[in-house]
Amino acid sequence: MEPVISIRNLFKNFGNKQVLKDINLEVYSGQVIGYIGPNGAGKSTTVKILCGLLTDYEGEVKVKGFDVKKDTLEVKKIIGYVPEMAELYDVLTPKEFLSFMGALYGINEQVCSERIQKILSAFSLADNIDQRMDSFSKGMKQKVLIASGLLHNPDVIILDEPLSGLDANSVIIIKEMISRLARDGKTIFYCSHMMDVVEKVSDRIVLIDEGRIIANGSFEELKVQQGNKSLEQIFANLTSKDSLASTADELIKALEN
Ligand SMILES: Nc1ncnc2c1ncn2[C@@H]1O[C@H](COP(=O)(O)OP(=O)(O)OP(=O)(O)O)[C@@H](O)[C@H]1O
Numbered sequence: 001m002e003p004v005i006s007i008r009n010l011f012k013n014f015g016n017k018q019v020l021k022d023i024n025l026e027v028y029s030g031q032v033i034g035y036i037g038p039n040g041a042g043k044s045t046t047v048k049i050l051c052g053l054l055t056d057y058e059g060e061v062k063v064k065g066f067d068v069k070k071d072t073l074e075v076k077k078i079i080g081y082v083p084e085m086a087e088l089y090d091v092l093t094p095k096e097f098l099s100f101m102g103a104l105y106g107i108n109e110q111v112c113s114e115r116i117q118k119i120l121s122a123f124s125l126a127d128n129i130d131q132r133m134d135s136f137s138k139g140m141k142q143k144v145l146i147a148s149g150l151l152h153n154p155d156v157i158i159l160d161e162p163l164s165g166l167d168a169n170s171v172i173i174i175k176e177m178i179s180r181l182a183r184d185g186k187t188i189f190y191c192s193h194m195m196d197v198v199e200k201v202s203d204r205i206v207l208i209d210e211g212r213i214i215a216n217g218s219f220e221e222l223k224v225q226q227g228n229k230s231l232e233q234i235f236a237n238l239t240s241k242d243s244l245a246s247t248a249d250e251l252i253k254a255l256e257n
Pocket residue numbers: 014019037038039040041042043044045046084
């Protein structure tokens with residue numbers, strides 16, 4: 001079976017700083033990859049390269065056989081991207097914004113309108129469909145952002161910290177949605193700091209630290225290697241140089257006179 005996502009010998013620099021150092025990864029249809037790592041590890045940079053938003057890198061990155069550097073338009077049709085931080089055009093209503101996104105993807109107007117209605121209903125936003133988004137809460141905006149990433153029914157879904165700001169019920173809905181989309185053969189690339197969610201939804205967990213992959217396997221495999229711990233503990237063991245408790249101590253002491 002051909003991988004849906006194939007990353008070979010990927011290096012990326014920002015100025016003199018090397019932020020991705022020989023990333024190699026293959027992701028197959030129906031897999032959910034949990035891509036995790038400390039702040040600044042290189043997760044969003046990898047995602048931006050996958051989506052064709054950063055093109056000055058070394059190595060080979062392909063999505064469904066298309067080279068993301070050369071066939072950027074084809075790749076954008078295949079991928080649905082929910083970015084970590086995005087500016088919504090919040091003078092628009094969700095209906096206006098999503099209709100605009102649908103038109104960009106060339107979705108039939110009638111199909112698009114029905115999809116918008118159904119997705120927003122599922123997110124309990126049906127009553128807000130014609131309300132300007134500048135009055136929306138963070139979580140409401142996040143739901144519209146997720147809707148815009150899914151609207152064209154992409155085969156590959158890239159979620160960069162999609163749960164930020166979402167309430168507990170919405171987190172459950174997204175977790176269930178990820179599992180069902182994968183069952184339908186979609187490929188999900190999921191970046192998050194929410195270890196309990198990553199642990200549950202991912203078929204494979206890829207841990208990146210300072211631009212290098214330092215662990216790659218199912219949660220069960222990582223547990224066997226690391227001694228039957230939670231993903232949070234495995235993450236701390238593999239990525240923190242100092243004891244986290246002593247760092248917390250330092251922070252508290254910094255506040256004392
Ligand atoms: N446009 C840029 N210009 C210069 N440096 C950048 C740029 N974007 C990212 N970096 C640097 O690249 C490194 C990796 O950043 P990246 O955003 O990929 O990390 P991340 O793993 O997504 O982190 P976080 O969990 O905090 O979102 C960081 O050192 C960051 O400062």
